[in-house]
């Protein structure tokens with residue numbers, strides 16, 4: 001039988017980084033492969049009709065069809081499960097797939113979602129647009145103000161949904177305070193933790209019930225592939241079951257084996273890359289504060305940032321690779337981006353390469369001026385995702401582009 005529980009008992013005593021690398025396969029590989037094989041197959045053969053019936057009805061957890069379970073994807077899910085201590089982990093074909101499957105699982109017609117305007121553009125459009133067509137309404141408020149959040153909740157609220165570090169505003173909400181409110185009202189706190197990886201902090205311990213991640217970002221490493229994760233801490237009865245046996249079956253957005261293979265390799269170096277990217281971002285942010293052309297450097301790792309202390313208390317001493325700078329106006333931002341020679345003009349976050357983007361004209365380019373103002377997406381802001389290059393070279397490129 002497919003046994004995807006822990007194989008090496010002793011491994012549980014080892015440090016996370018060791019466990020991220022050394023996971024035994026659930027079944028011995030015929031050739032002793034050192035990497036988990038990529039099971040590129042749509043279906044699986046069974047010895048008997050009874051065995052097949054058990055697999056199809058969930059009496060045994062074994063792959064029968066790759067829209068629903070696949071050994072390579074299960075291996076990846078299991079590694080994340082072990083690193084987070086979660087009750088279940090389900091992998092999807094993108095971050096948006098993990099988010100939409102989560103929200104469609106907790107919401108229903110007539111329900112509302114308490115959230116904020118400070119959010120990834122597509123998540124905002126999903127909550128305030130797509131879900132509205134199914135009679136699910138968005139109640140948008142300031143999630144850094146727990147009293148306001150509590151006022152928004154009523155008997156039709158199905159969840160509070162947030163991002164742990166908003167983008168591009170870089171706001172941090174108090175997860176413990178929001179969790180206490182959610183527990184009082186019997187609703188889940190759902191957090192998109194894409195900005196700080198689960199190797200650095202435990203969202204479950206901070207009171208998050210369901211964690212969603214765009215594994216396209218830090219996890220994939222080098223921006224190799226799109227993926228998403230639902231990490232369920234087991235505090236919402238029936239949630240993971242509904243995801244596995246309703247959403248994954250009926251919406252069909254399960255991760256593919258090739259992506260799981262690439263992201264498993266990404267996971268092995270996640271912690272090492274994250275630490276270097278965070279150290280680079282802090283070094284660069286400090287240097288950028290000395291340049292007169294830059295009106296503001298926003299980075300939660302800088303001690304004078306308003307969210308610094310809360311971020312440290314929740315996520316530990318590292319602050320990740322995302323920061324923003326503000327220049328005089330939109331023209332200055334465009335001139336700066338056009339003059340970059342090393343830093344790449346691209347969206348995405350946490351690639352190994354440093355990336356620059358002007359969010360107001362791109363990610364938020366199709367929103368109206370008024371909507372952008374409500375979202376605090378300013379024309380003067382450039383977002384940088386700091387990579388693994390030497391900071392001297394990054395700083396030189398920024399200095400020459402400002403001239």
Ligand SMILES: *Cc1c(COP(=O)(O)O)cnc(C)c1O
Nearest residue numbers: 094095096120192194214216227
């Ligand atoms: C990129 C991103 C998403 C969407 O993820 P995809 O993998 O692109 O679908 C969701 N939330 C945040 C915070 C992101 O940065």
